[in-house]
Amino acid sequence: MRIVIIDGLINSSILVNLDKLTLLKVIDSKVCKKNHKDECKGITHATIVTRIIEQYGHYDKLDHIEILNQEGFGNIDDLIVALKWCISQDVDIINLSLGTTCEEDFEELGIVCEQLINQGKIIIAAEHNLGYYAMPSSLNKVLSVKTIRTPFFIIWDKKKNRMLTNGKIWITTKDNGHIKTQSFNSYACAYITSLISKKGTGVYCEKIKNRRGFQVFWKRRK
Numbered sequence: 001m002r003i004v005i006i007d008g009l010i011n012s013s014i015l016v017n018l019d020k021l022t023l024l025k026v027i028d029s030k031v032c033k034k035n036h037k038d039e040c041k042g043i044t045h046a047t048i049v050t051r052i053i054e055q056y057g058h059y060d061k062l063d064h065i066e067i068l069n070q071e072g073f074g075n076i077d078d079l080i081v082a083l084k085w086c087i088s089q090d091v092d093i094i095n096l097s098l099g100t101t102c103e104e105d106f107e108e109l110g111i112v113c114e115q116l117i118n119q120g121k122i123i124i125a126a127e128h129n130l131g132y133y134a135m136p137s138s139l140n141k142v143l144s145v146k147t148i149r150t151p152f153f154i155i156w157d158k159k160k161n162r163m164l165t166n167g168k169i170w171i172t173t174k175d176n177g178h179i180k181t182q183s184f185n186s187y188a189c190a191y192i193t194s195l196i197s198k199k200g201t202g203v204y205c206e207k208i209k210n211r212r213g214f215q216v217f218w219k220r221r222k
Contacts, residue, residue, distance in 0.1 A: 001059040001197050003093045005190075006082045007046035008068030014047060014173040017054055017062070025066040026078040031085040034066065045072065048181055049097055049190045051171045057194035063091075068098065076105040083112045087119065095193040096125040097186030099134040106135050117141045122196065126189035127162070137162075143196075145189040154192070163192045 012018060023034040050064055065085070067078040079098070086094055094116065100109065113123055113136045125137035127146045137144040140161060147167035148155070155164040167188035169181045181187040 001093070002061040002063070002089075002091050003053060003057065003059045003095060003193065003197060004063045004065060004086055004089070004091050005046070005050055005053065005095045006065045006067060006079065007049055007097055008072055008074075009040040009044050009066060009070060010046045010050055010064055011040055011042060011044060012047075014043060014175070014177075015051055015054055016174055020059065020062050021050075021054075022061070022063045023066070024063055026081050029077070029081050031065060031082060040070065043179065045097070045186065048171065048179070049095070049186060051173070052169050052181070052187060052190035053095065053194050053197070055171050055194075056169075056191060057197040059197050063089075074098065076100055076102070076109065080108060080112055083109075083116065086121065087112070087115055091121055093122045093124060093193055093197060095190060096123065096136065097189055099125060099128065099137055101128065101132050101134045109135050110139060113139055113142060124189055124193045124196065126185035129185050143192070145185060145192050147183045147185050147188040149183070154195070163188075165191060167191075 010023065012021065012023065015021065024031050025034045046064070053062065065082045067082055068074040116123060123136060123142045125142050125144055127137045127144050128134040136142045144162040146162055146164050148164045150166060157164060165188045167181060167183035167185060169187050169191050171179050171181065173179065
């Protein structure tokens with residue numbers, strides 16, 4: 001199982017399974033390996049997303065591609081580069097905590113995502129936190145994720161092909177510290193990615209096809 005996270009700056013000092021983690025960055029329209037010395041300090045959004053997947057997921061290899069700056073902004077060109085890189089790689093799941101609300105970007109982004117999906121790769125994308133129409137989470141074949149207030153349950157909405165779960169996730173750091181995340185769609189997305197990586201790609205897709213309406217998919221542990 002190989003998972004790719006496309007996000008922002010990361011601080012690997014709080015992470016645990018560094019031997020399975022590869023840090024990458026889009027530079028001059030290419031995905032390049034990143035030096036650990038170039039990492040940021042503090043607990044960033046991308047660090048939390050990575051730690052959730054690291055703690056709750058099951059994988060042999062985890063790639064993190066940095067496309068966002070310190071302010072959390074990026075551009076569609078770098079996202080397309082990162083996704084096209086995934087086309088050339090033996091990737092199972094792509095986790096996206098980001099997207100675009102600009103209509104001009106929709107067509108190109110949709111084409112690349114379609115190519116990935118046709119390869120059998122699963123794209124899991126967080127919906128916009130303010131409910132705006134965004135891509136790629138709004139694509140029919142992309143599994144979107146939205147946070148809900150109800151704790152412990154994960155619900156699959158077949159009509160919209162999305163998973164609903166609480167975004168408040170407990171994670172532990174390398175020095176045994178404990179962090180409870182805020183209830184953001186991106187953290188819920190990372191948690192869903194983790195569970196799907198445990199279930200296995202083929203098994204998960206088959207179960208999705210056989211379900212109808214709103215169903216409780218898993219019951220989360222307290």
